Amino acid sequence: MKCDLVIVGAGPGGSMAAKTAAKAGLDVIVVEKRQEIGDPVRCAEGVGKRALCEIIDPDPRWIAAEVSGARIYAPDGTSIVMSEDRAGDEVGYVLERKIFDRALAMDAARAGAKVMVKTRALGLCTKGGKLSGIRAMRLGDEIDIQAPLVIGADGVESKVGRWAGIDTVLRPKDIEICAQFLVHDKRIDDMYCEFFFGNKMAPGGYIWCFPKGENLANVGIGIQGSKSKGGEAIRLLREFMKSHFPDGRIVEMVVGGDPCAGLMEKTSADGMMLIGDAARQTDPITGGGILNAMRCGIIAGEVAAKALGIGDVSEAGLKEYEDRWRAVLGIHLERSYQYKEFFVKLTDADLNQLISSLRNEDISKMDLRGMLRVLFRLNPKLLWELRHLII
Amino acid sequence: MLAVNRYKCCYCGACVGVCPVCALELVETWLEVSADCTECGLCSKICPVGALEVQS
Structure with missing residues (x-):
């Protein structure tokens, strides 16, 4: 051939x-x-709407849901909201990858x-x-x-x-180890992609909840490979399900590794x-x-x-x-x-401080870079190492 | 040797990506382990479902 x-x-x-x-x-x-x-599938299926549309015309057959923003949770439960057009590349549409x-x-x-x-x-x-x-x-x-x-x-x-x-x-530190359930639960907010941070909950990564419409969502976890041990990703995801979606019905399970290398x-x-x-x-x-x-x-x-x-x-x-x-x-x-490399080193107290520092700021119109700039202004000491990237 | 629990394995291929000696290959749902495996155990640590174990 x-x-x-x-x-x-x-x-x-x-x-x-x-x-x-x-x-x-x-x-x-x-x-x-x-x-x-x-x-x-080996994917959380979230993509930025505008960025996707620059590449391909969206087709309703493969778009499961459209969201209006992202909600970010600190380890202590404090949350902040970013609107879709500014929340960077990762939210907007949730796809049906199959x-x-x-x-x-x-x-x-x-x-x-x-x-x-x-x-x-x-x-x-x-x-x-x-x-x-x-x-x-x-x-x-x-x-x-x-x-x-x-x-x-x-x-x-x-x-x-x-x-x-x-x-x-x-290298294990450059791969996120992921597990995800497709969950049906009345508690799922169909309008927001949610991100949960915490070193106990998801060491070196985060937990996501990406809605796919009608109270269905991809609820998944990524943990840094170097902080993983056999079966840890799925165990932590089950724990999260118990505390956040105790009545959730799991109708699919997927796992995978995500390269996060330089x-x-x-x-x-x-x-x-x-x-x-x-x-x-x-x-x-x-x-x-x-x-x-x-x-x-x-x-x-x-x-x-x-x-x-x-x-x-x-x-x-x-x-x-x-x-x-x-x-x-x-x-x-x-x-x-x-x-x-910087954020995976932060403690839960650091993460709480960062996220709660944004509570009184209007970040609804900011992109990730704008938000980092505000974070740096409010937490210069904590983010000092990043100054060359932000300013 | 590296034991694969095929009842647990979800054939995601994460282990293949971290194997330093290219000893693993995923064939659809079947993880192949070649003789090149050095039993370093990296794959068993990162396996999301705990399907891999280095046995002595």
Whole structure:
């Protein structure tokens, strides 16, 4: 089997790259090891409305709910409210990822890409010292897919980068370990995404409650890997359910790991680009990764078409990918990583102080950066280490 | 050896991402452990459901 571009993984990043490259005239194959795209979900499903709409027209089939803001709870129970248009990138729509991921893969197929499910990449092939495609297992048979260019969109488990000599191993402190229930409970506020902080409740992370309409919500937890022990994420989530939704009915359970690493030194090599979670392009402070994966997927698709057009898929030929995605996300991811490194050190007393200091401030019209600036003004001593990021 | 409790495992792949020696591979619902495993135990610490255990 032969093509111009083979993409490993049919998540939002892989599908956007496939669609973009196919539209530009490339012969594209997407391999997905699962037999069903999008399932099981590994995601809290919250995305920023405006940011999503800049990438794709929203479709009611994959939007579960729209929220009007975010409520943030301190360890002592104090809460503050941020409105949706200012609450950063992570709230606005709550998606139905099972449908969303399939819709994006179908868009890629409609644009001309070939999607192969139940096909798992086993390694990269080389010919004369050059990358020449991938070896894959499809329904028990080993096949070669020849292509001069490979995109690794293979998520948190990514192997494509490792095969190409890029170290993508996640240190435990740079992965959030997550568990989530889909919960039905009358107490669920359909209008707000809620975030709960506390070192006992969610060490090095937070608990979220993202409504999906009609008193359903994704109630989940992320804890820092370095503060985890076997089974800790699910145990803490059960504890939270007992105290906050004692009558909640759990109708689904999902778990997963979320990369919260800093900027990778490089996300491309000769004949290879990484996108999305595979490139650790997730926002380290929120854990949100869908939109970044889609943005970088589009860039990678465009660069693939250009590089193949001029016949240079070497690392130098793919440099435009590195330059463009870093121009869009680089500073943001770097800052977020430093915020994360700082915030995971805070005690509950620190968190209480920070959140309660905002009680008498009007933060309803602020974005995350504006809020941090106010926080810094009110708590200069506590946030001194962050001064170079905030001012 | 690294024991996988397949009744507990929710096949999320978090362990695959942290394995320093690339010894784990998730095949749909089946976690494969290769002979490269050094029994370092990182995966068992981060497993969200406690499905992994290094047994002596």
